[in-house]
Amino acid sequence: MKSIIKIISLSIVITVASSCSSEKITEYRGKVKYETISVSTKLAGRIGKIYVNEGQTVKKGDTLAYIDIPEVNAKMMQAEGAITSAKGQLNMAYKGATAEQLDQINGKVTAGKAQLNFAQESYNRLENMYKDSLVTLQQFDEVKMKRDMAKAQVNSLEAKLKEVSNRARVEQIDQARGQLDRAIGAKEEVLSAASEKYLIAPANMSIESISLQEGELLTPGFTLFNGYKTNSVYFRFTIPESKIYDFKVGKKLLLVNPYTKQETKGEIISIKQLAAYADITSTAPLYDLSESIYELKVVRTSNDGIDQSFFLNATMLIKQ
Known part of the structure; x- marks a missing residue:
């Protein structure tokens, strides 16, 4: 009886072994x-x-959070004021002086000419008196100097009137235009800062962790949301140095989920050496710890029309 049981047990073992050998999993x-x-x-x-x-x-473009940045409103008001001022300067440079300014300068020119006429008449009188030796040379020179000063003042006022009657110099226009461009750039900078009030999802993604809570201070560059892109699944295998020569970039692999038994076709897209033992993805390493370890990055090549679900850090096996 015992011998019969042993034979049956051996037959079962052989049957199981033969069935496993036809679908070998590495x-x-x-x-x-x-x-x-x-x-x-x-x-x-x-x-x-x-x-x-x-x-x-979440989907790309969804709003993830609102950040309160009070300084943005104040800077926007400053930028708007700078633009208004710069536009006024540029318009004045193009159009020249206003009517009121022209009237003021014309009045000064008229007054200057009146003083020049009076100085010229005084000069003419004293010139004749000097010829008749009725005044000294010093008195005549003083009148001559006043006439020359009045003439110089009139020339100066006429030149000023001509300048303000025309447009400003090219250099002044360029300067005013530069100030306007700088003010517009400051506004664009503020608008860019205002857009930072809302954190937007840059891609279709799953939120894995949120670092802070409402009311807490968020500093520049600090990561508030961590997650992973949906539809970006790949598979990571760690291979010892003694086995790495069995693989190469572009090699096709058949992967299997040990729990659902679903199979997935994949292709090796990169092979790189791992720098530390802590990076090894294996629950039971079957190799010498002195060996170098390499990482295979495998992407799906076809889903064979089967809708499969892949969970982060779930186990996958290579089937041969």
């Missing part, structure tokens, strides 16, 4: 991975509202 264990993505801000502010939760899937 010792290479890998993990499901997704391309990670981080969302941060360029400006400091206080978190006013968070619109998503951890584990939530």
Whole structure:
């Protein structure tokens, strides 16, 4: 009786072994991975509202959070004022002086000419008196000097009138235009800062972690949301140095989920050496710890019309 039982047991073992040999699964264990993505801000502010939760899937362009940045409104008012002032300067440079300014200068020119006429008449009188030796040379020179000064003043006022009657010099126009461009640039900078009030999802992604809560201060460059891009699944396998020569970039692989038994076709797109043992993705390494370890990055090549679900860090095996 015992011998019959042993024979039956041996037959079962042989049958199981033969069935396993037809669908051999290697010792290479890998993990499901997704391309990670981080969302941060360029400006400091206080978190006013968070619109998503951890584990939530969002689409590209969805609003993730609102950041309160009070300085933006004040800077916008300053930029608008600078633009208004610069536009006024440029218009004045193009159009020249106003009518009131022209009237003022014309009045000064008229007064200057009147003084020049009076000085010229005084000069003519004293010139005749000097010829008759009725005045001294010093008195005659003083009148001559007053006439020359009045003439110089009139020439100066006429030149000023001509300048303001025409447009400003090219250099002044360029200067005014430069001030306007600088003011517009400052406004654009403020508008860019204003857009940073809202943190927007840069791609279709799943929110994995949220670093801060509402009311807390968010500093520039600090990552508020961590997650991974949906539809960016790949598989990561760690291979010891003694086995790495069995693989090469472009090689086709057949992967299997050990729990659902679903199979997935894949292709190796990169092979790189890992720098540390802690990076190894394996629950039971079957190699010498002195060996170098390499990483295979495998992407899907076809889903064979089967809708498969892949969870982050789920186990995958290579089937041969």
